[in-house]
Amino acid sequence: MVNFRMSENIKIAFTLNGEVVNLEVEPDQTLLSALRDNLGMTGVKEGCSIGECGTCTVIVDGKATKSCIALAAAFDGREIVTIEGLANGDQLHPIQEAFIEKNAIQCGFCTPGFIMSALAYLEKHPRPRREEIRKAISGNLCRCTGYEQIVDAIEYYANEMEEAQ
Amino acid sequence: MSGFEYVRSNGIQETLNILAKEKEDSVLVAGATNVMNDIRSRKLQNKILVDISNIGELSGITQEDGMIRIGALTTVADIAKSALLCKQAPALYQAAQVFADPSTCNYATIGGNIAHACPAADTAPPLLALDAEVEIAKKGNIRTLHINNFFLGFYSNQLDDDELIVAIRFKPQRCSAFEKIGLRSAMSIALLSVAVAVEIDQQEKVRTCAIALGAAAPRPVRASHAEAVMIGSKPTPELYAKMAEALCEDIAPNPKSARASKLYREVVGGSLLEKVFKNAIGSAIE
Numbered sequence: 001m002v003n004f005r006m007s008e009n010i011k012i013a014f015t016l017n018g019e020v021v022n023l024e025v026e027p028d029q030t031l032l033s034a035l036r037d038n039l040g041m042t043g044v045k046e047g048c049s050i051g052e053c054g055t056c057t058v059i060v061d062g063k064a065t066k067s068c069i070a071l072a073a074a075f076d077g078r079e080i081v082t083i084e085g086l087a088n089g090d091q092l093h094p095i096q097e098a099f100i101e102k103n104a105i106q107c108g109f110c111t112p113g114f115i116m117s118a119l120a121y122l123e124k125h126p127r128p129r130r131e132e133i134r135k136a137i138s139g140n141l142c143r144c145t146g147y148e149q150i151v152d153a154i155e156y157y158a159n160e161m162e163e164a165q
Numbered sequence: 166m167s168g169f170e171y172v173r174s175n176g177i178q179e180t181l182n183i184l185a186k187e188k189e190d191s192v193l194v195a196g197a198t199n200v201m202n203d204i205r206s207r208k209l210q211n212k213i214l215v216d217i218s219n220i221g222e223l224s225g226i227t228q229e230d231g232m233i234r235i236g237a238l239t240t241v242a243d244i245a246k247s248a249l250l251c252k253q254a255p256a257l258y259q260a261a262q263v264f265a266d267p268s269t270c271n272y273a274t275i276g277g278n279i280a281h282a283c284p285a286a287d288t289a290p291p292l293l294a295l296d297a298e299v300e301i302a303k304k305g306n307i308r309t310l311h312i313n314n315f316f317l318g319f320y321s322n323q324l325d326d327d328e329l330i331v332a333i334r335f336k337p338q339r340c341s342a343f344e345k346i347g348l349r350s351a352m353s354i355a356l357l358s359v360a361v362a363v364e365i366d367q368q369e370k371v372r373t374c375a376i377a378l379g380a381a382a383p384r385p386v387r388a389s390h391a392e393a394v395m396i397g398s399k400p401t402p403e404l405y406a407k408m409a410e411a412l413c414e415d416i417a418p419n420p421k422s423a424r425a426s427k428l429y430r431e432v433v434g435g436s437l438l439e440k441v442f443k444n445a446i447g448s449a450i451e
Contacts, residue, residue, distance in 0.1 A: 005211055010171050027171035027214055028204050050202050052352060057268055064268035069201040071194055073171045074216045117268060138351035139266025 012076035016041070017085030025072040031065070032056045034072035035082060043083035043112050047141070054140035057113040058082050064120035066139070083112035086119075095119060098157035099150075106144030114140045118154045128158055168211040169204070176220060177302065180329055183215055185304040188326040191215050195238055196272035199281045223276070223331065226250065233337055237276025237330040241288070245270060255448050256291035256341035256360045263287070263345060266352050276330040279315065282322040282384065283354075284418075289316070289385035290360035291343050293377035297335040303328045319383040319419065338362045342444035345379065346433055348424075355380045356425040357416075359438050361445040363395075371395045376438065381416045381430055388415035391438065400446070408442070409435025 009024040016039060023038045032049075035041040035058065044067055047055035051069035058067050059081040086093035095115055098104075105111050114137055121136035122128065128136070133154050134147070142150060174180040184191055192212045194200050203209040217223065223238035226247050233253060235244070244250055245261035264270055264287045278288045279299070289312075297312040304327065312333070315323050324330070341362035347353025358379035364372040374395045376388040390411040398404050413431045420427070 005168050005170055005213075007169055027169040030201060049205060051198060051269060054266070054268065063271045065271065066198075066268050069198050069269075070272070071171075071197045071201060071214065071216065073214075074173070074194070074197065074218050076173075121267065135351075136267060139268050 010073040012073060014075050014077060015079040017081055027073060029072045030068055031058070031070035031072045031075055031080075032067035034075075035067060035080075041082045041084055045109055045112055047109070047113075052141070053110070053113075054117060054137075055110045055113040057116040057140065059116050059120045062120065062123060064117045064136075064139075081116070083115060086115070094160060095154070095157045098153045098160065102149050102153035102156055104145060104149040104153035110140060110142045110144075114142070114150055114154075118157075122154070122158055122161070126158065127162060128155070130155060133158075170213045171216065172213060173216045174220065177222060177329070177331065180215060180217055180220065181302060181304040181327070183213075184327040184329060187213050187215075191326070193217055193280070193329065195274045195277045196240065198269055198273045199277060217329075228253070228337075231336060232334045234332050234334045235275055236332050238274050239276075241265070241270040241273045241275065241278070242267065244275065244288075253337035253339060254291070254295060254335065254341060255339065256294055256343040256362060256445070257288065259343040260287045260291045260345075260358075260360070269352070275333060279312070279333070280322060280324060280330055282316055282320050284319060284382060284384055285355040285358065285380035285424075286385060287343075287345065287355065287358060287379065290358050290377035290379045291341070292333060292335065293385055293387055294341060294343075294360040294362040294375040295335040295338050296362075296375060297333050299333055300331040301328050302331045307331070313387060316384040316386075321384075340364060340445050340448050342441045342448060344437060344441045344444070346437060354424065357381060357430045357434055357437060359434070359441045361438070361441045363442065363445045365446060368399070370397060370399045376412075376415075376442075378415060378434075380422075380424070381418060381434070383419050386415065388412055388438075390414040395442075400442070405439045405442070406435075408438065412438055 013022045025034050035044045045055040047053035049068050051066045056068040117137050194214050194216050224236045227234050241261050241264045250258040278286050292312045299310045299315050343360040345355040345358035360377045362375045366372040376391050379385050391408050394408045394411045416430050
């Protein structure tokens with residue numbers, strides 16, 4: 001009979017999609033669970049739960065982050081962006097429009113992860129080659145469309161941004 | 166009830182004090198990429214999770230007194246974009262390029278990768294080939310261990326419960342290279358990986374040579390049989406063939422290894438090693 005420790009919840013605060021949120025998490029809770037279960041961010045998807053498929057990807061302090069293998073308690077004070085933080089009211093983010101435009105969505109389950117991985121990369125590399133886009137999304141799996149349309153969409157968005165400048 | 170506790174440590178001394186007190190009840194958490202999976206699979210239960218991810222003094226790549234020093238919390242992403250390592254330790258730099266996808270590399274640390282002691286750990290063969298030393302601290306004491314003595318066996322290492330990896334050090338070795346074989350190009354766990362560090366003398370003979378393998382045995386290993394063939398000789402197609410033959414003596418995976426058989430690793434190992442060996446020599450010419 002194992003004598004289990006009395007777990008105490010941890011109080012943390014971080015910026016979520018531009019707003020400071022306070023929450024209590026369990027000591028071993030994943031960031032994924034904190035975002036979905038405590039904060040209702042169900043656009044952050046749970047796929048493999050072991051860091052292989054990337055559908056849970058969010059952006060933390062500018063870095064693509066697999067929230068299923070991240071310890072929530074460690075994210076006190078960080079700045080987190082999820083797919084919910086992209087649209088402006090009813091106005092979709094241009095990368096979301098690009099995914100629609102290029103038919104880069106079939107079932108849609110992997111889409112938030114692809115978009116967050118792509119945005120984190122493009123933030124630092126605004127003029128990516130196709131091969132670099134592939135590497136940036138190499139931790140994201142799609143089981144429906146294949147990857148061509150997804151790479152097309154990211155490339156299309158990057159070009160649009162470039163032209164807008 | 167999860168049975169876990171969480172404590173955030175903000176410095177090395179604070180961490181060593183916690184470890185000295187809690188010993189086997191504690192588990193260090195840095196990037197968490199392995200720890201979270203071990204919690205999920207219940208390999209870890211009822212532990213105090215000691216979060217060291219914010220300790221700045223454990224992170225960074227520096228060169229002093231002819232040695233390169235990499236802090237234990239340095240991420241694989243940092244290694245993958247280090248101009249110093251690209252030039253002075255290509256084997257480690259190349260391993261970081263193929264380690265995993267960017268989001269995993271943003272969190273995975275070099276200290277965590279060796280502490281986890283997976284036989285297929287991608288940073289292990291380069292560090293073995295570079296004759297790296299591991300700086301290990303505990304309360305009131307620091308010791309240095311050669312990386313080859315650090316790995317004990319299947320997912321096991323020499324670290325005591327109250328010890329912390331502080332840094333990894335090695336001499337620059339321009340003539341070094343790494344490559345791995347996986348089932349796909351992204352996010353793959355090595356079926357076999359090879360790192361080589363070599364010095365060629367003026368007669369084009371191999372003066373020193375270190376060959377290390379990942380996923381070839383229950384722990385990352387040096388390929389001493391293959392090394393012995395090369396030292397003192399000039400590389401030729403015949404010598405490479407002998408090296409490949411000798412390499413079979415160095416490949417001794419767990420027979421239950423699910424990812425590939427011993428035979429498969431022997432067959433691909435020879436040509437993989439020859440390729441990496443030539444790359445290591447080639448980086449001298451560039």
